[in-house]
Amino acid sequence: MGKTILTVDDSRTMRDMLKLALSGAGHTVVQAEDGVHGVEVLAASPMVDVIITDINMPRMDGYGFIEHVRRKSSHKGTPILVLTTESEPAKKLRARDAGATGWIVKPFDPEKLLAAIRRVSP
Amino acid sequence: MDPMESIKQTYFQECDELLLAMEEGLIAMENGEADSEAINAVFRAVHSIKGGGGAFGFETLVSFAHVFETVLDHVRSGTLAPEADVVKVLLRAGDTLADHVAAARSGGFVADDEVKSELSALSNAEAEDLSASSADIDGLNFAPVMIDLDGSATPPQTNGNWRIRFVPKAGLYAKANEPFLLVRELTRLGTVEATPDTSRVPSLAALDPDESYLSWNITLKGCEDRQKIDDVFEFVTGDCELDIEAIAAAEPDPAPAVVTIADDVVLPAEMGSVEAAPTEKRSVAASGGAETQVRQTIRVDLDKVDRLVNLVGELVITQAMLSQRVTDYSSQQGAAVTAGLNELEHLLRELQEAVMAIRTQPVKSVFQRMPRLVRELAAQTNKQVHLVLEGEATEVDKTVIERLGEPLTHMIRNAIDHGLEMPDERVAAGKPPEGTVILSAEHRSGRIVIEVSDDGRGIDRDRVKQKAVEKGLISANENLSEEEIDNLIFMPGFSTAGQISNISGRGVGLDVVRRNIVELGGRIGIGSTAGKGSRFSFTLPLTLAVLDGMIVAVGDQTFVLPLSHIIESLLPKASDIRSFGAKGTLLNVRGGYVPMISVAELLGIEGGVTDPAAGVVILVESEGAGRMALAVDNIVGQRQVVIKSFESNFRHIEGIAAATILGDGRVALILDIDGLVSRCRDGRRHEMQQAVGA
CATH class of the missing domain: 1.20.120.160 (HPT domain)
Incomplete structure (x- = not known):
């Protein structure tokens, strides 16, 4: 059975690419365009299995979104993968400190994306 | 695709x-x-x-x-x-x-x-x-930065057997990582035997649910690549103690396994395919502060919108037709139907406006291209230019926007190249060295007005006139008003720059700008004060799909005149009409003379009113020839008509802009005033203007 995956990214291109890769592998994709929208979507979709989020976004960035999910939502235990083009340890560490489960470096190849999901979700 | x-x-x-x-x-x-x-x-x-x-x-x-x-x-x-x-x-x-x-x-x-x-x-x-x-450049390079966990720079080459000690910390769970998944991932690399170490699990009373007590001893066989093992634990680095060491070939097998993770664990990639649920497509306004409200938009194929616009147009026509029929069969019971139809007309008008609004966009998309242009021009001309954009949110039909880019670019080029002075000239004239170009848009009485103004030297009318004479556009003794002189710069073949600069003079003159604007159903206005600057304004219709028109009768034909060109309508007295030359006619309008043409004569329509004094004269403003009086039989009414392209269904005819269907179902032609005027003015214009000027 496929998973339900929430993707949070302000770039339409990236949302489309994620959706293509994920739905191609049998997952259901729910989309949000920034952190605030992500929080709203999450509140309305209790069945999200994995969250994939960008870092640089308007209104609420990825760090803020992750912190919110970990501290204030009913999805404390939902794995969160961070999308980042920055492979610098500092950015990853900051996302991890906020509570990210893992990360995917853009541009991602679909195989690696699916492998990352497999590593964080049953 | x-x-x-x-x-x-x-x-x-x-x-x-x-x-x-x-x-x-x-x-x-x-x-x-x-x-x-x-x-x-x-x-x-x-x-x-x-x-x-x-x-x-x-x-x-x-x-x-x-x-x-x-x-x-x-x-x-x-x-x-x-x-x-x-x-x-x-x-x-x-x-x-x-x-x-x-x-x-x-x-x-x-x-x-x-x-x-x-x-x-x-x-x-x-x-x-x-x-x-x-x-x-990072971001292109996929390989993640790996941290060497056990400190040994180059692990000894092994037979592919590894011993892994994995001690998760509480933080690992807090980040929603799961040891089971990591062990399962290891099974993809080889045969795994994992033994949990429960020795640190306290009694139930002392157990803290958020703490981590379990650890694992894992042996992995048949994995040649150490890097792959590191990759599995990539996400939990720092949240666990992890020792990975190669098992020497001679070493005996480790303790028997307690937990064996089978290879046949169901993996996501093998799972059945599930249709992705339809998710909303939304796009965020790309910028704005945190408080800015996010507007929700949808992307719609323009063809779909046009189909809708067209359908609504048909609906409006059908409604008009119905109301005409009801009026024709008018009787007592007809009154109630007429009331209902009036209601329908209101609703349709609203529906039509709402549908038209879908096609509109803020002019911002074309305005935003100008700052770059200004920067480049300023650099090329060594002038200092400050561009001010106003009214970017003003909305207008998409087609108008698309075709506005070129004329605007041209006018801005013109303003910077010809309008603004060099910084030292400006200072000498008591102005700040930096010139200002203002590009603005606003709605004004159902049309959009776009203005390009500068605080430069203004139009040098003597020079313009001299140039026009040199180019043979006018004769030396012609007596022109300031407005007429200003308009000369839009004549084909006119260029004021002494030499063709590589900015304004790109082989296209301002006449192209005028043509573009006129094709959009718009007009150009010019205002200029020597030493203070110039202002060019484009007045354009908000939409190209409908038009406010005056319906006139000529003989047995019905025509529509675009309201935007009409100044006034008159019932001329016979004494106000003077014949001039062989065929020319002039109309005295409150003391000034305006060339008059008969639409019937021009289009060769018979059976109409031959004496203008018995008909109606409509005073129009045309692009090229200024004011003109059009003689028609009478005025039928004024209404909004749906424009049906003539060219796509037939071919272009000089003087006819498009067609429409009237309430009674008849087709009426929409006259193109400028085309009509130029049709008659060839050979006669100068004659007439001289007479008017005299």
């Missing part, structure tokens, strides 16, 4: 939006109005362009965007102050990035070395090696 190809299209669309948002933010920075969110938005725009570009392998674009992004990162983190010269480089970098996007879209090469090195200078990045291949 190939899904990746379609995403690529999306990417370019998004790039256009992001480039606009970037430009807007950079201009705000230039004006010192940028808050941190605006700077962040610029950063995000460049970042997103880079991110998507990486996915499609646009390496030169990505490598440039990376350098640009690095500088922006310094600006947003506050280590680089956005001072004037910094912003200048950023603006140029923005232009170069736009060029890169264009090159990625349609091929071409962008010379970016200079801008790149200016950017690098800003970010003090000695490390930033410009000649480095793009693979060195």
Whole structure:
């Protein structure tokens, strides 16, 4: 059975690419365009299995979104993968400190994306 | 379409939006109005362009965007102050990035070395090696940075057997990592035997549910590549104790396994396919502060909208037809039906307006292209120019917007090249060295007015007149009003620049601008004061789908005159009509003479009113020849008509703009006043104007 995956990214291109890769592998994709929208979507979709989020976004960035999910939502235990083009340890560490489960470096190849999901979700 | 190809299209669309948002933010920075969110938005725009570009392998674009992004990162983190010269480089970098996007879209090469090195200078990045291949740029290079966990730089080559001690900390669970999944992942690398170590689990009373007590001893057999094992634990580095060591070939097998993870664990990739649920497509207004309300929009194929516009148009016609029929059969019971039809008419008018509104867009998309143009022109001419944009949110039909770019570009070029003076000239004239060009848009009585004004030298009318005489456009003794002189610059074959500069003189004159505007159903107005500046205004219809028209009868024909061209209508007295020359006729309008033409005569319609004094005269304003009086039989009424293209169904006819269907179902032609006037003026215009002037 496929998973339900929430993707949070302000770039339409990236949302489309994620959706293509994920739905191609049998997952259901729910989309949000920034952190605030992500929080709203999450509140309305209790069945999200994995969250994939960008870092640089308007209104609420990825760090803020992750912190919110970990501290204030009913999805404390939902794995969160961070999308980042920055492979610098500092950015990853900051996302991890906020509570990210893992990360995917853009541009991602679909195989690696699916492998990352497999590593964080049953 | 190939899904990746379609995403690529999306990417370019998004790039256009992001480039606009970037430009807007950079201009705000230039004006010192940028808050941190605006700077962040610029950063995000460049970042997103880079991110998507990486996915499609646009390496030169990505490598440039990376350098640009690095500088922006310094600006947003506050280590680089956005001072004037910094912003200048950023603006140029923005232009170069736009060029890169264009090159990625349609091929071409962008010379970016200079801008790149200016950017690098800003970010003090000695490390930033410009000649480095793009693979060195992070973000392109997929391989994650690995941290060597056990400190041994080069693990001994083994027979592929490993002993792993894995002690998760509480933080691992808090981040929603799961040891079971990691062990399962190891099974993809080889045969796994995992033994949990429960020795640290306390009694139930003392157990803290958030604490981590379990650890695992794992043996993995048949994995040659140590890197792959590290990859499995990549996400939990720092949240666990992890020892990975190779088992020497001679070593005996470790303790028997307690837990064996089977190879046949169901993996997501093998799971049944589930249709992706339809998710809402929304797009965020690309910029704006944190408080800005996010507008929700949908993307709709323009064809669909046009189909809708067309349908509503048909509906309006049907309604008009019905009401006409009811009026014709009018009787007692007809009154109630008429009331209902009136109601329907109101609703339809509203529906039509709402549908038309779908096709409208803010002029911002075309206005935003101008700052770059101004920067480039200022650099080429060595003039200092400050561009002010006003009314960017003004909405107008998409087609109008699309066809507005070229005329606007031309007018801005004209303003900077011919209008504004060199800085020293300006100072000598008591003006600030920096010239101002204002580009504004506003709605005015159902039309949109776009103005380009400058505070330059104004139109030199003596010079214009002299030039027009030299070019043979007018004769030397012609007596022209200021307005008429100003209008000469829009004549074909006119150019005031002593020599053709490479800015304004690109083989197209302002006559092309006028033609473009007229084709859109618009008009150009000119205002100029010597030494103070000039103002050019384009008055355009909000939509090209409907038109407010005056319905007139000529013989047995019915015509529609665009209301926008009509000044007034008159019932002329016989004494006001003077014949002039062989065929010309003049009409005395409150003491001034206006050339008069008979529509019946011009279009060869018989059976109409032959004596203008018995008919109605409609005073119109035409682009080329100023005021004209059109003689028709009578006025039928005034109403909004749906424009049906003539050219797409038949062919272009001089003097006829389009057709429409009237309430009674008859087809009526919409007259093109300018075309009509030029049809008759050839050979007669000068005669007439001389007579009017005399």
